[in-house]
Each structure stands twice: as structure tokens, then as C-alpha cells.
Amino acid sequence: MLGAYLPILLLVVIAICFGLGAMVFSALVGPKKPSALKLAPYECGCEPVGSARERFSVKFYLIAMMFILFDIEAVFMYPWSILFKKLGMFGLVEMGVFIAILLVGYIYVWKKGALEWE
Amino acid sequence: MPAEMLLTVLIFLPLAGCLLLVPVWNRPHLSRPLALGVAFLELALAGWLYAAAPPAAPGGTPLPGFFLWADHPWIGRFGIRYTLGLDGLSLAMVLLTAFITAVAMVVSWRAITERVTLHYFLILFMETGIMGVFLSLDLFLFYLFWEVMLIPMFLLIGIWGHGRRIYSAVKFFLYTLAGSLLMLLAIIGLYLIHGAASGVDTFALPALVHTPIAPATALWLFAAFLLAFAIKVPVFPLHTWLPDAHTDAPTAGSVILAALLLKTGAYGLIRIGIPVFPEAARTLTPLLYALGVIGIVYGSWVAFAQTDMKRLVAYSSVGHMGFVVLGIAAWTPVSVSGSVIQMVNHGITTGALFALVGILDERAHTREIAAFGGLWGQVPLYAFFFFLFSLASLGLPGLNNFVGEFLVLTGVFRASPTAACLAFTGIVVTLVYMLRLMQEVLFVTERSPMPLADLTPREGAVLAVLALVAITLGVYPAPLLDLVREPVALLTAATGGTP
């Protein structure tokens, strides 16, 4: 019974090997010219040291929120696509309604200019 | 017009008059006579009802003693009906209401200069409420009119009053409302008990009279009714709103308050309180006696100490209404008739006294007794009426108040000689302070006289009519007595006589 999980185990092992391999390989063959900037920990492009009370542009939040919205949409479509044949016409219509609602939101934010960076 | 419509017209004619005032809102020279016309029409209708009564054949109404009857379903869900009935007792009160309303309008003819139409609008609106209270035989309907009376009086005192008018208006409103809300609960309780006992949901007074109630419950329910009515009458510890409201109210407000609103409390006690809860009333009879006697004695003593004329008359009201309570407490045909007569007479006498004080206030802008003196020589016509109504108020035989007080005391004497004797002391004090008032205001000549004008023809006419009524009722009270005899006999007999 546990045999059924063998592919997953294999996937995990390969994933770990791939990650480790990349690190080890680059450490072995890559050129090393360290500088202060290069050695600093990397975090999303922000200054790692400084005041925590920093202000971000509201645009970041807008983008993040919209990302989550459309991300969820995509997630919902996975199980739907697997069951698509069983759901039949009903499933198609339902997904059509779902996409239509999201589309309304999309057009709204677009026209409101939330997608413009400037 | 079918006869039963008459009662509806009687109640809603003033309200229709209110609507007539709307188009002439900003033209007081039109709205004033219009309002007065409506009031006179109402008076004529009431008078015609009296002259034509009883228009219904015996047995023409479901209850004995009633001349007119109207009954329609209203809110079926609760068994609430639109039931009106007119018997001698109601008719006496209806006549008084129509009369005093017209008087109050004439008295305030010149005194009100701002927002004139609103003033008359409110008086007419209030007349509808008062008429409704005196004619309703469905407790829900009764309560509705009972509350409707409050709002116009609140506005009358608050807008056109003097001194601490807002304080007095709010105090009046809250006092009476608190009492009546508890009465509402008692009404609901009574309704539920009756519904459970008989299976019929109804607020109709004739049915509720026969509700079997456990004595303890009845006592609580009666206490709630008594509280609401006692605040309105007002009875001794609950009277404190009255001097303030009277003193600060405009003349028309004082007249209506004293002559009509106080009567609704006593009327409620006679019509509803005791007939529905005879046993509980019997248990509380000593309390009622005590409240009546305290009202008479306390009211008179405190009136004695007043320096403001209006306040003095207000406290004399507490005393006079004490007689009404006393008569109700004894609950014999004679004493209750006395109470009803006293209600009518107090309305006329005290209404007139308030009008007189108002007239003086309009001219001198003060009501301090000490500010006046020697009016007898200065304004003889005014002084004559002042003299006459003061005598009436102290109960001089031959004038109206004597009849009621005499009947009440006669009735009470049999039931409780102690109470009657104590009430006599109150009469003596009344005599003293009224004589002092007349003495100070009319006859003391040492004070520097104010330049005062005597009565205008309008004022003279209205006082003359009041005086005529006062003298007629004093000399020949038989018509009034005949009117109330039957209903009072029926009411007292239904509860098994003396409680």
C-alpha cells in the first residue's frame, strides 16, 4: 500500500538533489569576487538594515491584492478542469459565470487605472 | 347622517379644523377666527347632542344608559375595536370640553402674537384627544387618545410659556407618560387575562368589566391604572408637575390643563379604574380616602403660602380635585355624582380664575400678589369677576362649586365621617386663602396703583358667559344632576355599591 507513494518519494528525492546540486555546483565552479553589497542578505530588493517604519507605495498593495484574486481564480480552475467531463454542461456554465464575475472586476480595476504603474 | 357617525364627527371635527388651518398658516387674521369657528361648531354640536339626547330608543345601544354608540372592528389581530359610547357622564365632560376650548381660544386672542396658527392648531388637536378620551369604550383606543393629548400640551407650555417653560413642559410630559406607560402594561395584562379566561381577545370595556381576576393580580393592575390616573388628577405625592406646568403655561394652556386634562384622570378612575377592579378598589379604599383628604388639606395649605397668583390657583386645583377623589373613594351614587359635578364646576371656576390671572399678567407682566392692590376701585369690571370667581372657588352657596363639594361631603359623610370632617378643615383653609387673595388684590389701597386698563369687550364677554354658567349651575344644578344620575347609578350599582 505504501508502494503507491513511491513516486512522491522519488519526486521529493529528485527535488532535494536538484536544489543541493545547484548550490554545490555553483560553489565549486563559480568565480568569487565578494563585495559588501553582494554579501548582504537579499530580501525583495529592500534595504535589509534601517527603520522598520518605511512607507510603501499603495500600488504594491493593489498589485498584491489583484494577484491574490486572480491566483485564486486559477486555483479554482484546477479541480474544475479535472472534473470537467463529469460536470458536463453544468460545469461549463458555472465556470462561465465565475469567470464573468471576475471579468467585471478586472474591467473595473483596469478602467480605474489600478493597473497603470505611473 | 346616521346617529353613530355623530360621535366620530364630535371627535374628529377639531382635527379636520386643524387641516383647514394649514392653507392660512401664515395669515393669523384668518386662522384665528377660523379656529374659533371650528370650536364654536363643536360646541354647537355638543349642545345639540345635549338638547336632543337621548336620540337612541331605549335598548338601542348595547349598554343601558348610553344614548349613542359606534362600534367597528379596527385591528382584528388583537381584537381591537373602534368603540365609542356617549352616556350622561361622557356628555357632561364633552360639553365642558367644547365650552372650555372655545373659552381658551377667546382668552388667548391677543396674548399670542407669535406662531399664532400653530397655537390654535394645537388647541384643536388637543380637543380631539380629549374628546376621544371621554368617548372611547375600547381601552386601546382610550390609551391612544390619552397619549395624543400630551403632545399639544407639551408644545403649548414649551413654546408660549413663561419662566422655566421648557423644564415645566418636559416635566409634565415625562410625569404623565411614565404613569400612562405602566397603565398600558396593565391594559395589556387585563386583555391577556380576559383572553385566557373567556377565549375572546378584546379591549372592550363592557366585556373587560366582567373579567375574573385573581385578587393579588387585580391589586397590581389596579395600582397601575391608579398611578396613571392619579398623576393626571393629580393626587398628593404625584402632583409636583402641576404647579410648574400651570405657572409656566400660557393662559390658554393653563385653562385647558386645569379645566380639562385634570378631568381625564378622574374620569378614567370613574369609568375604568373602579368598575373593572371593584375588589381591588375596595381593598384600597382607605388609601383613596387618605389621598383625597391629603389633597384637599395639603393643596389648601400650600396655596395659602403662595405669593404668585397663578401658583396659588394651581394649588387650589390640587385641593378641589381632592374632593373629586374623595367622592370617588366613597363610591356611592351621591358622592360620585358630587365628584362629577365638582369636575365640571372646577373646570369652569378654575378656568375662569386662570383666565383672570392671565388677563392681569398681560397688562402688568407680573403675577405677584404683592404687586397689586386696590383693583376694586381701579378696574371695577375686572374686580367684579375676580370677586365672583374667587367666591365660587371657596365654595359659597349659590355658586357652582358649592354644589359639588356639598354632594361629595354628603356622600362621604355616611361612608367615612372622619374623612368628611378632615375635608371640612380643608374648606376652611380655602376660605381663608381666597379671602386673603381678594383682600390683597382687590381692596388693599396702600400700595401704589399700577396703570391698568379694565376689561376689553372680548374679555368681558367671555367672563360674563363663564359667570352666567357658574351662577346657573350654582342656583339650578338640576339639569346637570339629571344628566349624570343614571350613568352614575349604573356604574355604582354594577360594582355592588359602596366599596
Added chain:
Amino acid sequence: METFAIPAINVAAIMPETILSVIAMALLLLNVFVKSEQKAYLGYLSLIGIVVTFVSVVTGWNAPASMQTAFNGSVLQDNFALFFKGIFLVSSFLTILITDQYLQREECNHGEIYPLILLATAGMMLMASGTDLMTIFLGLEVLSVSLYVLAGFNRENLKSNEAGLKYFLLGAFSTGFLLYGMALTYGATGSTKIAAIATFIAQNGYVTGNPMLVVGMLLMGVGFSFKVAAAPFHMWTPDVYEGAPTPITAFMSAGPKAAGFAGFLRVFLFAVPALKADWSALLWILAVLTMSVGNIIALSQDNIKRMLAYSSIAHAGYALVGFAAGNAEGTAGILFYMLTYAFMNIGAFAIIVLVGKKGEANSNVSDYAGFASKHPVLAVVMAIFLFSLAGMPPTAGFIGKFYLFSAAIKSGYVWLAIIGVLNSAVSVYYYLRVMVFMYMKAPEEEFDWLKVTPPIVVSILLSLAGVLIPGVIPGYLLSLAQRAISM
């Protein structure tokens, strides 16, 4: 290939919600294409949408049982739900009528307010017809999220911002309670369906060995108490009501409060009637606290919106009296009361919108000094609404209170009724205070900025009709409420 068991979808049962949501989305789209000065048309369109929805609500009345239920029994559009839907539609209709003028005055003319109100209404409707804890929760969230935005809609105004944020934080907090309660109830009974929970309790009893259910019920009670603003869970109300845009305050005090009661009643009356003896006692305390706290604190308020906020707490308390009574009269009384309360309260707020100035200025009780001599008609109308709120006959407020208190007496809660009427007497004082200022003080202002526009007039006239007609001839509405709860 095996066929997937798709539950029967009965669109008729969710027709009102569907119509309203579609219209809301259409308006949202339209909003970005119309110019700023044309935003009022969105309001008119949303009014049409509400009317259409109302027609579908009316046609659903007394529908056969098979037409009422949908989604495997998670939605039940019975008469109870339909009555509440009527209340919600009335509140949003009256609110939208007074919205445009407010937005013009505050110069914050964003058309999103209309779709948001419609979506909030759709959420409330879902709450009323939810027979599954999840459906109720879903409706509640749709409602709440829209309201958080609406409360902070006047974004140039600091107080509105405060209101939005406070409402969001405390609303989320209370939602947590509610959801936790639902989770525990599910854990204890094995179902989120109200009918299944009721069956479980009827079969197994509840206290012995099942404290989880009791705690779950309690937490749900707390959650709903937050939503209807019952003391001691009322703390958010004054700040939110004061800060939110005036039309939205009117809306919040009428619609969502009724929605809270719809959910409350659905869960407690239909899921756990067996526990009535226990929760009735709790509701007794809740009702007394709510009435007393609301009325006593309202006495000392100077801002009229804040005063009406506390008064709305008190009114929730009166409704809880009917709930505590636990009989048919009490429940029908709540329905009747919530409907008439929507009329009288939104009516009063319409006047407040008229009297107010930009930046929510002029909203103190003392700013109404002499209002009656400058605008006698509006003052009379305001007086009628205030007297109805105070429960004076012949207004709908009186009939409503009469109904609730007689239900309490009938159930034997005489003291509750006595406390109720004493509270009524206290409340009269602060309503009278407005009257005193309107009628008995000399005017300090000319009130010349006051602009009476046709939509507000319509709103006021409708409210007036809703206060006076049921006040004089309540028979029809009473029997509707009665039929709404007999299932």
C-alpha cells in the same frame, strides 16, 4: 462514465439575490464609464433594480415548498426570509434616495456607493434565507465587507475613516466569535444544516456530555449580538454611526440590524428550540442591558447621529424583548418592529442629511434650534419620526412596542415588560430634547443652505407613510408578519 450528482439548483429560491447581484455588477461596470456629474443616474438605476427585486420577493410569497428550497437545503426562501428581504429592500431603497444629495454636499461623488449598497443588501438577503450555518456566514460576510467600505466611504473625512477602520476591526473580531461558534456547533452535532442540528438536539439532548454545543451556541449568540449591537457588545456602534456617512448610518441601523436578527432568529428559534428555557433567560438579561445602556447613554449625547446610534441600541433591546418572550407574537413582533423601525429611523436620518452641512457639520442637537420656525413642515415630519421612535401613538413605533411588550407579558415576563416601558419613558426625554430645540428655542441660523430635492422628498414621504399607515391601520402588516413566521 459515472454521472456527478449535481444538487438541484432552484433559481427561484435565490432569485432576489441573483437579480440584485447582477445589477450591482452592471452598475459597477457602468460606473467607470460615466462622468462624475452623471453618477446620480446610477442611483436611479439601482432604485429600478430594487423595485424589480421587490417584485420577485412579492411573487415568491407563499410559494409552494418545493420552490422555496435550493442547494441541498442550504437556502430556504420561505415567508420568513421574504419578509426580511422586504425590510432590507425598503431600507436600501430609502437610503439610496437620500444618498445622492449627501454625496454632492460632501463632494465625494463616487458611484461605487450604489453597487456596494446593493451587494450589502444581497448579503443580508442570503443571511435571511440561509438554513445552513455556512450560508448564513457567507451572507454575513458579503454584507459586512460591503459595509466596512461604506462606513469609510467619505474618505476625505477623518471620522469616516475612523468609522471604517473601527467597524472593520471589531466586525472581524465578532465574525471570529460567530465562526468559532459555528465550528464548535458543527463539531458537536456533525452538521452545519440548521434542520440537522435541530434533529440532533431533539434526539440526543444537549447538556449531558455536550458542553461543546453549549459553548458553540453561546459564541454564536455573542457573534449575532455584535451584529445587532446588543449590550455589552455594542461598543462599536456609537463611533461607527457617528463617523459613517449619514445615509450609510441610516442604512446600517435599519437593514443590517434586521439581518442580524434574521440570522439570530433562524439559528436560535429553528435550530435549538429545545434549549429555549436556557437561552430565554440569557436573552432576558441581554434585553434589559441593551435597552438600559442604550437609553441611559443616549440621554447625554449632543451629536444627533450619536444619539440615534445609542437609541438604535435601545431599539435592538426592545426587539430582544420579543425574542426573549420566545413565542409567536414575539417573533412576529420583531419582524413588524424591524420594518417600521427602518421607516422611522431612515426618515429621521433623511432630515439629518438635509440639515447637515459639508464635513458633517451641523449635526448637534443644538443646531436644530428654531428649526420649526424656519421649516415648519420638515420640523413636523421630524417630530413624527421622533415620536414614533419614542413609541407614541398613533405611530407605527407604538404598535410595534405594544406588540413586543404584550408578547413578553403573555410569556410571563412581566418584569421585562415593565423595564421595557420604563426604558421607553426614559427614551422620550432625549427625543423630546430635539423637539425642544426645534420648537422652543430661538433660531440661531437661517437654515438657508437647506436644499430639498425630489429624491429626499420621496424618501421622506415613503417613510412617513410607513410610520403613519401602520400606526393607524396596522392590521394588514400585522397579519403579514404573522404569516411570515407560521411555517
